[in-house]
Amino acid sequence: MWRLHRRKVPAYWRDGRAPCWQRKGLGRRLLTTLIDLGRARKLDGATLTTDRFAPFNAPFYATLGFQFLEKEAASLRLRKILEAEIAKGLDPLRRVSIALLFQAARGRNSGAWP
Template sequence: MRIRQATRDDFDILRSIELASFETLRATGAVSGEPEASSDAELQHYLDHALLYATCDQDDIPVGYAGAYITEGCLHIGEMDVHPDFQRKGLGRRLMETLLAEGRLRKLAEATLTTDRLAPFNAPFYASLGFRPLEKEECSPRLRAILDSEAEKGLDPLRRIGMVLPF
């Protein structure tokens, strides 16, 4: 499997990966309700920052993706999903390592993200990459605003957490 920059032509398949991954999260109680996927505008935002990567099968069809953007001198990872048929093969780790390497190359101060604190493949996975969990009061105003927005979208605020990895 190779990792490449995703393109606008990949948007539909990236969303299908995200929707399939939603069901993995649902099984852990991390999400409920109707599945949602990133909009064209959100995916384009990652693309505009040249921080939208896909991991692809032998036919160059994406099976996972990660997207980030730069804000306040930081790399913020907005989304990372691997299709359930390809999970637990190290693809998510490789995608994250690609984004983190790009953040370091661009001499950014740190990487941030928000995630579910209880699902075993979320916060613990990011911690294995060096991310440190932050309680809401430790989060920057930007991360607090993201957590608040997630709660407004129906994600359980008691399960959500910000994380940071200084470069």
């Protein structure tokens, strides 16, 4: 199964998180562009890891169709990414993976993220 993961996006694209760049639609445009590219490449979906308690994360990613995955539901690859983030000092209680399964992939894997 092939997926696009946000960690593979160059850092200069992710730096739009600075307050002066927020609320301008840049994050949404970036993510929708990456999602569209993933679909065009016939990938199965997109994943990212984030802070589960940041007040803007859940509503924003939900509008794009992402769903939060509990650790047990995440793939081994996503669990390893979370473990690496925690090893770097991020709070394990706050870290979570989220996923967007592309429509074309639904028939191949019934919506599961193995």
